[in-house]
Amino acid sequence: SQTIHQWPATLVQPVGSPLSLECTVEGTSNPNLYWYRQAAGRGLQLLFYSVGIGQISSEVPQNLSASRPQDRQFILSSKKLLLSDSGFYLCAWKRGGESYEQYFGPGTRLTVT
């Protein structure tokens, strides 16, 4: 069966500090991978998605970036965090192709102080 991991679970970082969140998927190959952010009481905002190694599509221009160095690894980064970067970050995967559901990791709650 497939499993998706995210870490860390919670993170408190000062403004201006760097960020690295990691997501890995087990039990499948060549998945589509997604990074979302969810503000408190709000819906999901798609940040980045990837259909293969080294292929990243950005949905929202901001101070975040994403990389996919391996087939089942997806990394979200920032060089300098802003207060507005606080939120619940969710990684998700789905089988490559058309209409398949997305499965979410447990999420990282980031607070920028």
Added chain:
Amino acid sequence: GQNIDQPTEMTATEGAIVQINCTYQTSGFNGLFWYQQHAGEAPTFLSYNVLDGLEEKGRFSSFLSRSKGYSYLLLKELQMKDSASYLCAAQDSNYQLIWGAGTKLIIKP
């Protein structure tokens, strides 16, 4: 533009039935998803509709009308554990999900 509308909050009684509505406007359409999200947790998949009609899964059912751009999630025999947010998401022509803000469902004993 692309848009998903669903009520912000609903309240229902344990043991009752509740219907959560969702209307969508997308560039192309490749199906409608419903997810459940408990507070502080990740969303979990509930249902997928791509054809008109009702899909039943135990206590949960989901309905789609493509001509009306409308879907609903029906929850029967409500239990306290059904207290959660329910997210509606429409898949556009590029197979990307457009998400609603979610409906917070409060179940009272």
